Amino acid sequence: MTRDDATQAQVDAAAPGLSTWLAANAGSGKTRVLTDRVARLLLQDVSPENILCLTYTKAAASEMQNRLFRRLGAWAMLADDDLRAELRQLGVERDLDRVFLQRARTLFARAIETPGGLRIQTIHSFCAALLRRFPLEAGVSPGFREIEDRAAELLRATLLDRLSAERPDLVAGVARHLTGGDDGLDALLRDLLGRRHAFWPPRHAEAIREPYGIPTNYDEAALLAEVFLGDETDLVAALLPLLRGGNSYDRKAADALAAFAGPDAAGLAALEAAFLTAKGTVSSRVPGKDVKAAFADAMHRLDALCARLEGACGRRTALEAARRDEALHAFAQVFLPEYEREKLLRGWLDFDDLIEKAHALLSDPAVAEWVLYRLDGGIDHILVDEAQDTSPIQWQVIERLAREFTAGAGARSDVARTIFVVGDKKQSIYSFQGADPREFDRMRDDFATRLAETGNPLQTRALSHSFRSAAPILAAVDATFEGREPSGFSPAERHIAFKAAMPGRVDLWPVVEKAPKPDPDAWFDPVDRVGETHHDVILARRIAGFIADAIASGTPLPVEGSDGTWTARPVHAGDFLILVRRRAGPFHEIIRACKEAGLPIAGPDRLRVMAELAVRDIAALLSFLATQEDDLSLAAVLRSPLFGLSEQDLHDLAHRRPQGSGLWEELRRRRADFPRSLAMLDDLRDRADFLRPYDLIEHILTAHDGRRRLTGRLGTEAEDGIDALLAQALAYEDTAVPSLTGFLQWMQTDDLEIKRSPEAAGARIRVMTVHGAKGLEAPVVILPDCAQPSTTLRGALLGAGETAFWKMSGAKPPPQQAAEDAAKARAAEERDRLLYVGMTRAERWLIVAAAGELGKDGASWHAQVAAGLARAGAVPQAFDFGALGAGEGLRLSVGWPDRVAAPAAAPPPPEPVALPEALRHPPPAPVAPDPVRSPSDLGGAKALPGDAGEETELAKRRGTLLHLLVETLPELAPGLRAEGGARIARAAGADPADLPALMAEARAVIDAPQLAHLFQPGTLAEVALSADVPGLGRLAGVVDRLVLSPGRVLAVDFKSNRTVPGSPEAVPEGLLRQMGAYAAMLGALYPDREVETALLWTAEARLMSLPHSIVRDALARATPS
DSSP: OOOOHHHHHHHHHTOTTSEEEEEEOTTSOHHHHHHHHHHHHHHTTOOGGGEEEEESSHHHHHHHHHHHHHHHHHHHHOOHHHHHHHHHHHTOOSOOOHHHHHHHHHHHHHHHHSTTOOEEEEHHHHHHHHHHHSHHHHTSOTTOEEOOHHHHHHHHHHHHHHHHHHOHHHHHHHHTTOOTTSOOHHHHHHHHHHTGGGTSSOOOHHHHHGGGTOOTTOOHHHHHHHHOOSOHHHHHHHHHHHHHTSOHHHHHHHHHHTTOOSSSHHHHHHHHHHHBOTTSSBOSSSSOHHHHHHTGGGHHHHHHHHHHHHHHHHHHHHHHHHHHHHHHHHHHHHHHHHHHHHHHHHTEEOHHHHHHHHHHHHHOTTTHHHHHHHHHTTOSEEEESSGGGOOHHHHHHHHHHHHGGGSGGGGOTTSOOEEEEEEOGGGOOOGGGTOOTHHHHHHHHHHHHHHHTTTOOEEEEEEOEESSSOHHHHHHHHHHTTTOGGGTOOTTOOOEESSTTOOEEEEEOOOBOOOOOOOTTOTTSOSSSOOTTOHHHHHHHHHHHHHHHHHHHTOEEEEEOTTSOEEEEEOOGGGEEEEESSSSTTHHHHHHHHHHTTOOEEEESEEEGGGSHHHHHHHHHHHHHHOTTOHHHHHHHHHSTTTOOOHHHHHHHHHTSOTTOOHHHHHHHTTTTOHHHHHHHHHHHHHHTTSOHHHHHHHHHTTTOHHHHHHHHHOTTHHHHHHHHHHHHHHHHHHSOOOHHHHHHHHHTSOOEEEOOGGGGOSSEEEEETTTTTTOOEEEEEEOOOSSOOOOOOSSEEOSTTOOEEOOSSSOOHHHHHHHHHHHHHHHHHHHHHHHHHHTTEEEEEEEOOBSOOOSSSOSHHHHHHHHHHHHTOEEEEEEOGGGOEEEEEEEEESOOSSOSOGGGSOOOOOOOOOOGGGTSOOOOOOOOOOOBOGGGSOSOSSOTTOTTTTSHHHHHHHHHHHHHHHHGGGSOGGGHHHHHHHHHHHTTOOTTTHHHHHHHHHHHHHOGGGGGGSSTTOEEEEEEEEEETTTEEEEEEEEEEEEETTEEEEEEEEOOSSOOSSGGGSOHHHHHHHHHHHHHHHHHOTTSEEEEEEEETTTTEEEEEOHHHHHHHHHTOOOO
16 A cells, blocks of 8 residues: 555554654644554554553543544444555554454454553543552552642641641741742742642751852851941941932932941841942942042942942842741741641642652552552553653653563563653643653653663654645744754754645734823723723734624635645634633733624633623522622622513612611512512522532522523523532532531632633634643634743742742842743743744644734744744735734735635535623513422411411521421431530521420431331432422422332421311411422322322421322412412
8 A cells, every 4th residue: 555655654653563752743643643553552452451541631531532432433334345445544564354354343342341441541540540559558548539729729728827826937937038029828838839849858957058158157147247347337428418419320329328327237228229230239320420539538448348248249148048948948847747647637639649659659669569560460552642741750650660661570572562652842831730841852762772672672753744734834833943942943853734735824913012001090991901002902803803804705715625626615703713822911802802893702711710790690699698688799699680680670679778778678578579589589598508509509590490591691601600610519518518608708719710622612713822722723823922921930939850949039149040040941942832832723824913012032922933934935915904003014825715716615604603692782681481489389378377476487497497407317326316416406506595495396206106217218308399380380399308119209398387287188278289289290200109298297296198189189279370
């Protein structure tokens, strides 16, 4: 079979019998090579459980597994000739007889039926599985869980509070050194935990001070003694009047010297401010010529003082830095062990723990051989994806696994064992997660040396063809990164377009000039967003206008025809992918501008849960349910889609209330005007005391139709926020004792973000960061965030490996400055790689834009691409954006069509995505749907005439407490019920004076022998029901007890009435209707079983069965209103 060069390179790289190190350019098909290699291993009769494939993300693992299953599934159904052609294309060279074909057809079933499935997982997932398999050997809890960010934050805060009380000296020592340039104590703790190996084991003062060249006995007094010789006060007093009469620099120095009061630390600071530059050198401008002449007799003394200041400045800075580091080390030596102890007690591991403990397990001489023996029997082939983003500690884990391939029984001759690594240094953009592209080359050389000794040499290959991008885009990429070898770009690594005839285009738009600073006195300017003339806003509107015009005018986009020729179709919204460096600057402005233009846009790729309108509406409702005096929350939720009151309704309700009356009181007083709202709020208030947060939110969304109302007003995007809120409610209940106020506080402690799936965008414009777009592609890519980059380093710590300095603001001592310079150099290299990733997402059209300043050093992406396009032969191009400006840029284009070939050939337009109506104009008040009613709201009396007071709030409260006790006490051991019940009742707000009577009544019920069958294991408590009942609409309620048995369903409701009827016929009408509703709902849910109902009167511990005819007739008397 004849293959093209690109396909042959893939086939050679996927050879299953050779260990391979593969460098793969962007778009070169590395995922296909990985799946091809796994498929060819399976064809060689390698068992699926003997293959381990490590990927960087769960999404990549899922994508690879799906591709593999699709291929294996297709093989199972192909005819012999088609299957032979597939296998030949894959690279199988042996005789393809029927036996071999049958083996290929069974691979799908083998892969599916393998215990645990194919091992295609992230390195973290693999390490977690390893630790769960050997928990005792690893020293971890067998049931450990990965700690979430929120739980880690709360744990840090808890420990900090504890240390503030127990060791205030340590906390104060650190807090004393925090400056305005620091991000806060919690940010420092996060960095401390991320670099914990630099602080543990503990380091002595000599080791901390050694990099700074400061002896341990050197202190402030020694520093002052070097500077002050005794005559400085007189010298300053004589010089000060002369400086005040000098030039502007002299007068500024005089202002600084005015603070000098003597030879102390404040005096030293005043002298440095007057005579030294920001870099710590002697100023050449102070004193000026005239002052020098007037002070000529004492200038030698001043020059000597300035020399001493300059010499001491570096030592003062070093002393200050050393003291900061000492304070941080002292704090860390208490905080870190406590943090680890608390995690151990809770059975928590963070991501770093997973890797480190797995590495420790594989390196422990006491157990490593046993673990490796067990793994060695299970792993014959290791495949590593995205190797450029693998951190050094992760490489050590992989190295420990592969070491057995070359040592002892691991290098067994009866099995060909291989390692396959694929990556691209040019795409290493995750240094904040520990990735180091230099490790890619180091580990390649290491594996090559060790594998050569076994007779299984490591083949090194490269994939240069891009199956994604057009030739002009690749030419721009190669030219842009010429001469940037430190960033990972080699002159020998050129990009080749696989589809050489594919038309392509690169446009460099003119820069939107930086807008002048707004007038700070302009009170009408918004404070939470940039002004209309801001450069980011102008650029965002240019982009939105360009996309709108391109879609409206049918701008052609090249497409490949069935015969291999290239035609064109009109561009549509789903073709555009807009990539930014960070979610700031033009990011939100672009989304806003596209929405204002009516363009279908998917919204941000990351969702801030508490910023979502739907979530804020639900949170406002929960806040009111927790505190009914919260008028603001009640007003907000009444105005929301959940209730649908108009602005006028809310104004009338709030404005007409009596002085001092709360909004809730007024709403209850005007019950007749807002019956549906009151019914919903009353139902939720009744449930808020005993439902968990998740159940309460779910009740709002289902029983009260909240989900439909919210998405109907806010659009389907609201679903993401709602689902995230529900997930957070479950996570909260998993880590804390559930309560409504606790959940609200928990949600407010963290600005939670969730990641939206890129596939969910459909045929809409996508806007995301370059990091988020890794692995994605689009016909048209726009890079708008290409202005001068920020060079500010994130984080509080500097240094690498086992050395960490607490970063100082301003002038830094030499060790810190060297560490900062090295970090900035690495950050600049990573910015190059980030630009590479962004440019190579484009298939046919790449657009580069910028707004603001480009800087003068050529480091901006816009300047880099401009220089590259000039080298690639781009030509000047005029761009006109109408009222938003015009200018000249550059264009590199080959074969770009000027018109669509034929309207009939164009694909159908994407399904329009309508913007939520509220974005176009204020929506009308929604038409209220049929209300969801509770079975207890069907009318009729609930108590006998002699049961005085049972309708009051006090009686309702007593009933709620009795329900709670009867529900929860059966779950406790008999010996714990007295103490546990009292604690539960007190927590629910029971009056201590009422507690004995409540406990006695509840205990009488659950201890009654005739009622024991209601509380046996298998019976259900507090069962939520919802069903449509003919004539009454949707009913939703909660049955206190449900007993299910073959052929029979018994629904029991607890009643705490003081007066108990003597027979079913004497039961109050309202209770009979309620039980009739339960019977009707259960009949719909269990049509094959007989439904029975009964009331349990707690006052007499008596169960009263209700004939079906009585409750059925009572329900028939209920009216729909």
